[in-house]
Amino acid sequence: MSTILIFAFSKKRHMKQTILALGLFLFSTTLFGQARTIPSVEVFDMKGGKFNTSQLDNDGKPMIINFWATWCSPCKRELNNIADLYTDWVEETGVKLVAISIDDARNMQKVRPYVDGQAWDYEVYIDVNADFKRQMGVNNVPHTFLVDGDKNIVWQHNSYSEGDEVELFELVKKLSKRESIK
């Protein structure tokens, strides 16, 4: 695996190296690219305290990790729509939704007033410099991950359309019964 890094670290960038690096990468993903856990990254809770994402946990039950921002309309539509259903979801499956705000210094102080103002019952953290977003490979928000009871990331989805929460909950139900969703 380190071969990829060697290519990346070398100053001269040749086509051959790129092709070889990509080839090695594809080869290695077929060998190892199955398991995926939540990376360890420091984020802030809504009171400004530090929290390490490797501690995200739901006692063996599934988790939804949703990346959003206070300036992102589809994100807020998604989380507001789920908020209407959330009590039932938790009752039926024990699921926990963790909302990761990628608001930076411009808006981070508005996150808690918005979350409380909308009366969300989610666990919310602020990823102020996008470190967690980067580690999770998120291109843009909203982006949703599903984590199974063994804390493996088993599914992800980018963007939100009205009604996506229906599919999401079907998958959560399967995970809560420890069924595969592949």
Add this chain to the structure above:
Amino acid sequence: MKLNRKLWISTIACVITGNFVFTSLHAQENGAVEEFLEKPLEIHGNFSVNAQYYNEDSTIGAPKVPEQMLTNGFANVIITKGVFSAGVRYESYRNPVLGFDPRYKGSGFPYRYLQFKQDGLDVTAGNFYEQFGTGLILRAYEERDLGVDNAFDGIRVKYSTKFGVYVKGLIAKQRYFFNLGPGIVRGVDGLVVMNELIKPFEDSKFKVKVGGSLVSKYQEDDNPNYKLPENVASMAGRLNLSYEGFSFLGEYAYKMNDPSSDNGFLYNPGQALYLSGTYSQRGLGINVSAKSIDNMSYRSDRNEGLNNLLISYNPALTKQHTYNLAATLYPYASQLTGEVAYQADVVYKIKKGSALGGKYGTTLIVNAAKSFGLDSTHVNDLTTTRQGYTTNFFTPGQTEYYQDINVTVERKMVKWFKLKAMYMNLMANNDILKYGGLNGSWSGKIYADIAVLDLLFKLNSKHSIRTEIQGLWSKQDMGDWGTFIAEYTFSPHFFVAIMDQYNYGNPIEANQIHYPYGSVGYTNKSNRISIGYGRQKAGLFCVGGVCRVVPASNGLTISVTSSF
């Protein structure tokens, strides 16, 4: 395959380094090797490509593009095994899409790092992003869609104790397109969480955090006219308090004299103060904040401008709008050389079942922001001390820069229909915001009213139609605008959208232009492809469930993103 000499050298270097790390870990017998061997190898990342085919369009000022098609793309790959992780990003701009700095032209691996994390120690060698406090004196970050990336390249060490003390230090240069800037940045930051440090207060509802940072940059004095400081230090202190629904955050920063092209090579020191208070309870959230900046441009190259090589970060204290007329026409940008700004934001949810709240509840959001120039007096000392001016810090001057008062109401009327309405009153001082107060082409203050009606019709659980009707009315600048958007989504895979932006009230008849745009998209899990055709104005563009920043253009856009 024949590999070149440099590659061999780097291969050998990596093997030696790897062996050294392993040997030293064995010597410590701290279990890192066991953990490394036990943990699975994880590989993941993301990919994005944005290709644009351009039509020449003199009406909107879209130039002829000799290449006809321009493409931006990147792929991140992160490998993790136990306590080690490593990542690279390949970027390609063949050639950069319009709106991106042409100096991005080319391709390569500008971002690569190795990281080791164990027992509170976190070491990064290579590239990294970092923020101290609110970023007043240090923030390296990326906005890939905007072409902003001032990543550090160097060494960073972080240590988290078990008793509430967190420290980090770094030494690095900053990314400058596919090269590095000339200056060296050194910085340390510490945070003490009092409730973790003082055990009896561990469960107290009153939380106290104190932090401080010190940053210094070095750049050779290359100026023939002035004797410039080669080392420029800046320092900041912050306090964060919270008690139940209340919280307070304050940060003060001071920068030593730092003559630069931004401030006309004046020798004034710089300072910044940011204060923010919030109160929230279920159904109500309030945030008020204030900020003053004086001469706080801080870069690892004193001769640079725009977003290049900035070490400090000073965001605008205004609402980040998403409706395109509100977001793209007269946005506010923080004035690094000096400003005083205030903002208040209230979110209130009227309970469902009440007379005003209706069956599903109603959300009310009110936001007001205002900013001024700093109260300063010109001093004619350019041949002596070169201070240039004196200021009364945190005192607004005579010049108003910006004002935005806006109200949003959101209500689900019936099961199949949701309504959102926004009204905004805006004042933007274009002499400052557009021309930097330097240009002779004064356009003065622009006053505008903006109204938006956002209607969502749910046809059934998976099909829905959303429309936006927007209007902007102004007697100045480009006059009146109207925007219409209709978007049909079929969950979870498809969307199709049409949009027209129309500058119907432009005082110059030839500039009464339509900006039509159509797009379709397909999403499958974390893979997404979208194709759009038409004219686009610059700004934050939200369609089909995703927001991204786009430059002005006319033509065909194909965008593919994927996370794996």
